[in-house]
Structures are given as structure tokens and as C-alpha cells.
Amino acid sequence: MPTVTMxxxxxxxxxxxxxxxxxxxxxxxxxxxxxxxxxxxxSQCGACVVHIDGxxxxxxxxxxxxxxxxxxxxxxxxxxPNGTLHPLQAAFKEAHGLQCGFCTPGMIMSTxxxxxxxPKPTDPEIRSWLKGNICRCTGYQNIVKAVELAADEMSGx
Amino acid sequence: MYEFQYAKxxxxxDASTTLSADEANQPLAGGQTLIPTIKQRLxxxxxxVDLSGIGExxxxxxxxxxxxxxxxxxxxxxxxNATVRDAIPALAKLAGGIGDPQVRNIGTIGGSxxxxxxxxxxxxxxxxxxxxxxxxxxxxxxxxxxxxxxTTALEPGELIVSVAFPIPEQAAYGxxxxxxxxxxxxxxxVAKTASGIRAAVTGAGQDGVFRCAELExxxxxxxxxxxxxxxxxPADDLMSDLHASADYRAALIPIMASRAIAGTA
Numbered sequence: 001m002p003t004v005t006m007x008x009x010x011x012x013x014x015x016x017x018x019x020x021x022x023x024x025x026x027x028x029x030x031x032x033x034x035x036x037x038x039x040x041x042x043s044q045c046g047a048c049v050v051h052i053d054g055x056x057x058x059x060x061x062x063x064x065x066x067x068x069x070x071x072x073x074x075x076x077x078x079x080x081p082n083g084t085l086h087p088l089q090a091a092f093k094e095a096h097g098l099q100c101g102f103c104t105p106g107m108i109m110s111t112x113x114x115x116x117x118x119p120k121p122t123d124p125e126i127r128s129w130l131k132g133n134i135c136r137c138t139g140y141q142n143i144v145k146a147v148e149l150a151a152d153e154m155s156g157x
Numbered sequence: 158m159y160e161f162q163y164a165k166x167x168x169x170x171d172a173s174t175t176l177s178a179d180e181a182n183q184p185l186a187g188g189q190t191l192i193p194t195i196k197q198r199l200x201x202x203x204x205x206v207d208l209s210g211i212g213e214x215x216x217x218x219x220x221x222x223x224x225x226x227x228x229x230x231x232x233x234x235x236x237x238n239a240t241v242r243d244a245i246p247a248l249a250k251l252a253g254g255i256g257d258p259q260v261r262n263i264g265t266i267g268g269s270x271x272x273x274x275x276x277x278x279x280x281x282x283x284x285x286x287x288x289x290x291x292x293x294x295x296x297x298x299x300x301x302x303x304x305x306x307x308t309t310a311l312e313p314g315e316l317i318v319s320v321a322f323p324i325p326e327q328a329a330y331g332x333x334x335x336x337x338x339x340x341x342x343x344x345x346x347v348a349k350t351a352s353g354i355r356a357a358v359t360g361a362g363q364d365g366v367f368r369c370a371e372l373e374x375x376x377x378x379x380x381x382x383x384x385x386x387x388x389x390x391p392a393d394d395l396m397s398d399l400h401a402s403a404d405y406r407a408a409l410i411p412i413m414a415s416r417a418i419a420g421t422a
């Protein structure tokens with residue numbers, strides 16, 4: 001059984017896992033970081049999105065062994081140690097960008113990647129970016145509003 | 158998932174050796190198709206040979222009148238690359254429309270071409286632009302490379318190293334997206350190349366990507382959106398499935414070609 005080592009939310013982690021362990025299972029079952037969700041398990045819904053080496057990716061479609069030596073960021077890594085929410089988390093709360101909340105970790109990790117490369121996305125750019133994230137509650141309107149709100153907050157305008 | 162072994166070689170030679178050792182061993186590029194098929198137990202690799210540790214497989218360079226893209230280069234990298242956007246903007250556009258942002262961050266051009274999904278985007282660009290597939294053992298012209306439904310000219314153990322795209326005078330890509338899967342129901346890549354007008358269609362053919370003679374004839378006379386739209390494509394060898402009939406796909410081909418040339422696709 002190979003030993004997998006990666007940094008997750010800034011902390012070094014390591015575990016002996018079978019070769020067929022998915023990254024999302026490493027995160028949830030071995031590290032007990034259950035904020036990353038498994039929705040469809042077929043790489044369509046985006047509930048499992050995390051950042052691998054700074055880019056958003058679906059952790060249900062990545063093997064843990066492929067992430068050896070990588071830097072992984074999950075939803076648990078966004079808020080400040082004192083509990084202060086990340087501006088995107090605060091914006092989803094403020095704009096009511098969620099109802100059941102199951103898709104929200106993936107929505108936030110996905111759109112964080114968007115805002116890191118495109119700090120002021122337009123409405124169509126946000127909707128296009130969200131192709132890989134499915135929400136069955138909100139109808140997306142408030143998710144788009146939340147991302148716009150966070151963009152304003154993060155760019156200081 | 159069935160159990161499998163995992164190897165991460167650092168050279169093409171080592172990867173080929175491991176792949177050739179047992180026909181159950183399989184290369185792993187981005188895995189955006191392969192991992193889901195393994196999860197569904199449709200695929201049971203002996204050893205998965207992860208190609209991500211082989212540095213020479215990544216990168217984009219311009220070599221004279223050709224753009225060379227390493228096999229492990231991601232769709233997102235191709236879409237954002239200034240060299241590609243400048244020389245073959247239609248190729249950058251194609252890469253930027255594959256799947257969704259997370260798939261584009263991980264999925265690779267080599268993986269797409271090796272898999273040759275009949276609805277993948279990249280095969281249409283490789284065929285229309287008359288690309289050369291450079292492998293661990295030889296160079297394969299696109300006309301010889303694509304050999305049908307999920308079938309290519311690659312031999313067991315042979316790896317794609319890079320893809321060389323001759324820079325066309327003009328090129329355009331239009332796709333009609335299946336809204337749930339994000340795969341093109343019909344994708345048409347048209348190009349004015351040094352070897353003439355070429356038009357390749359993905360998503361529609363029973364045997365995968367194909368060159369559309371009717372479009373090529375019409376566009377050779379008049380490379381315009383209007384000329385493309387007037388083309389009649391026979392439905393004989395096209396796919397019918399739950400998403401669309403062969404006749405519907407046949408009707409979409411000239412429309413997607415027309416929208417591509419008009420820049421409205």
C-alpha cells in the first residue's frame with residue numbers, strides 16, 4: 001500500500017492508502033475533512049471541487065496517489081483561524097446563495113478559482129464558469145449574486 | 158473500483174517499458190475519462206502508468222509555421238496560451254469549451270486524442286488542421302491516426318509525446334453542445350490549410366471523427382458562412398441516439414460550420 005503525502009490547507013498530511021483511493025476519499029475518510037462533498041461521483045456535479053496546486057479540480061476524479069507532493073486547499077482552509085469567513089463564504093451567506101448547502105463547498109472552491117484569474121467577472125462569465133457545478137435548490141440567481149458581491153468585496157470596490 | 162497498481166515514471170522510455178510489460182497496464186494522463194470508467198468497473202487496469210511526472214510531455218512551442226503542444230498539456234493551458242491564441246485562435250477556443258473549468262484544469266490533449274471519443278472536441282481540430290501526432294516511436298499524420306470508434310493507430314505501449322499543428326491561414330470551430338454532458342452533439346472544425354480546405358466533424362459520425370467531403374468541396378469554391386450553410390450532408394453514416402437522430406445531426410453540420418465561419422458559434 002503506497003504512502004501518500006500532501007499538504008492540505010497548509011498542513012503536511014500522510015497516510016498509507018490503497019492505489020485506488022480517490023482524493024476525495026483521502027480528504028474525507030483519512031483526514032476527516034468532510035466539508036468536501038460527494039454528490040454524483042461521476043465528475044458532473046462539482047460538489048467535490050477542491051484546489052490542487054492552485055487550480056480547481058474535481059476530487060472525485062483524481063487519485064490520491066496522483067496528488068503526491070501537491071498543495072491541496074479545501075473549504076475548511078478558507079476561513080481565518082478565528083472563524084472569520086472568507087469573503088466568498090460571507091457573500092454566499094449575505095446573498096442567500098444556498099438553500100440546502102450541499103453544493104456550496106464546491107461552488108465556493110470553483111468560483112474562488114474564477115476570481116483568482118478574473119477578479120471582476122461578468123454575469124455570463126460567472127454562469128459559464130459554473131458549468132461544472134450543479135445546484136438543485138437555488139436556480140443559481142443568488143449564487144451569481146454572491147459571486148458578484150464577493151468580487152466587489154475582494155477587489156475593494 | 159477494481160484494485161490496480163500505480164507507477165509514476167519520469168521518462169517516456171520507462172513509461173513505454175512498463176506499458177509494454179503487460180497488456181493490462183494502461184497510461185494515465187489527466188484521467189478525466191479514464192478514472193470515471195474505472196470507477197464504473199468498465200475498465201480494470203493492471204498498473205496505471207501516471208504520465209504526469211514526465212517533464213518532456215508538457216509545454217507549448219512555436220517551431221516555424223507549426224505549433225507543437227506536449228501531450229500532457231491541459232485544456233486550460235492551451236485555451237489561455239498566448240502563442241496558441243495568436244497563431245490558431247480556433248484551437249484555443251476549442252480547448253476553452255471542453256467540459257467545464259475543472260475538467261479543463263486536469264484533462265489533457267494527449268489523453269483526448271489517445272481516447273478518441275467519438276464526441277471529443279480535439280480530434281476534429283487535429284484532423285482539420287492536418288496535425289501530426291508525434292509518438293514515442295514515430296510520427297503519424299492525422300489522416301492515418303483516427304481509425305474509428307475509440308480506435309487509433311497507436312500500438313500497445315506507444316505513447317503520444319506531442320501534437321504538431323501547422324498554422325492555418327484561417328480556421329474556425331463551432332459546436333452544438335449536449336447540455337448535460339457538455340460533449341458536442343455536433344462539432345465542426347474548418348480550416349484553410351497549406352494542403353487545401355479541410356473540414357472535420359466530431360460528435361456525429363458512427364465511426365468517430367471524419368472529414369466532410371461535401372463541406373470541403375463547397376468551402377473550396379467559397380470559404381464563407383453562406384456557402385457552408387447551403388451544404389447538404391448525407392445522414393447515412395451518422396449516429397442516432399437519445400440526444401438526436403442522424404438526420405438532425407446531418408442538418409446541424411452545415412449550420413455549425415456556418416456559425417463557426419461567421420464567428421457566432
